[in-house]
Amino acid sequence: MKMPLLKVEGVSKYFQDPRSKNEFCVFSDLSLSVKEKEFVAVLGHSGCGKSTLLNIIAGIEKSNGGVVFLDGRQTVKPGLDRMVVFQNFALMPWLSVQGNIRLAVKAAYPEWDKAAINRRVEKYVEMVNLTEARNKKPAELSGGMRQRVGLARAFSVNPRIMLLDEPFAQIDALTRGVIQQELVRMWEDTGITIFMVTHDVDEAILLSDRVLLMTPGPGATLAEEITIPFSRPRTRDRLVEDPAFFKLRDRIVAFLGHRQAA
Ligand SMILES: Nc1ncnc2c1ncn2[C@@H]1O[C@H](COP(=O)(O)OP(=O)(O)O)[C@@H](O)[C@H]1O
Ligand SMILES: [Mg+2]
Structure with missing residues (x-):
């Protein structure tokens, strides 16, 4: 079997709460992998640790244990092999x-x-x-x-992989749809693997091959993985005509909502 392009193995992160000064666990022993040319989205509520995870993969943030491999080699610092696209540009x-x-x-x-x-x-x-x-x-x-x-x-x-941190969150809804399609076109044309984090359920379904659902923190986990069954090219207009889209969306919302309440 082909080696995954990106492999995150048993990564943990602890932060100190700025008010109470207590240490809290953002996530521990978190693992995932991304195959070459795949478009993978991590979907979770605000504050669950998505940016922290992405920054550890980028080498911008240090983990408290665990390893990130790119092409089978352990990454230790930021590099042009992992380009980050930030929410605030x-x-x-x-x-x-x-x-x-x-x-x-x-x-x-x-x-x-x-x-x-x-x-x-x-x-x-x-x-x-x-x-x-x-x-x-x-x-x-x-x-x-x-x-x-x-x-x-x-x-x-x-780059070997693009790391996108909620890249469309600060863009107005009409423009967002256009740039999302541009991103998919560039992904298809270049064959560059994409790892994106987002809190937008529709965006994750519209863009990605596979969605990893992240539970709310502290102590967040990647609890479920969903392969998106809709064929490409996907458009929002086409998706909303498909009852399967709403079924999948409801299932994801229920999952994240349920976990939120727990
Ligand atoms: N430098 C930091 N110091 C202390 N706590 C932090 C720091 N950065 C993030 N956090 C906390 O870690 C948790 C995860 O944050 P983050 O990864 O930014 O979440 P997300 O990107 O999913 O919204 C949140 O509770 C946040 O307040
Ligand atoms: Mg974030």
Whole structure:
């Protein structure tokens, strides 16, 4: 059997509560794996530990035990093999659209000459339809456009895996649908594996191959795994015509709600 691309094994994280100063367990002994080219979503309520998990995989946050493997090798620090797309975009405010992408491409390919870097930047600016806005700074862009830059920047360095932390949470609903479809198209075109965390049930069903349900913390667990049965290309319009979509959504909501009450 082929080795999974990403393997999280027995990872634990404890934080100190800022008020009581007591240590609490975000999650312990948490494991998951993601296959090459897969689109996996972790779905859970706000505060359950999704960002903490993603940041540990990214190497931005230290765990209190457990191991993260990428391509069978233990990861110890952040790297361009795992590009993160953040909820708040995290763009360099003083750089243009092109400048933000160029910074990443230069870091990933230090041996490339200027012309090669520019070609790569242009290609990804175009891929997210920002050619017209290429010289604008983040402050001059809408939320949706900013996240397009975030996605282009991450895809442009051809990482082994993309780590998306609620990338559409701060984008208005109408634009969100458009960029979600752009993300799926880029995922299909590039073949880059995606690991996304979200609290949005519909988004998880619409985008991913497999959803891992995370129970509320403290002491969160990945309690259930659901393979999404709907064929691609998926659109929201088509999904809402399928009674199976509502059945699955109800089941997930009931699961998360039930756990919330427990
Ligand atoms: N640096 C920190 N110090 C203390 N507690 C933290 C820290 N970061 C996150 N937490 C807490 O850990 C839990 C999980 O947070 P987080 O991973 O951000 O959740 P999610 O992304 O699912 O909303 C929450 O209770 C949060 O308040
Ligand atoms: Mg979060």
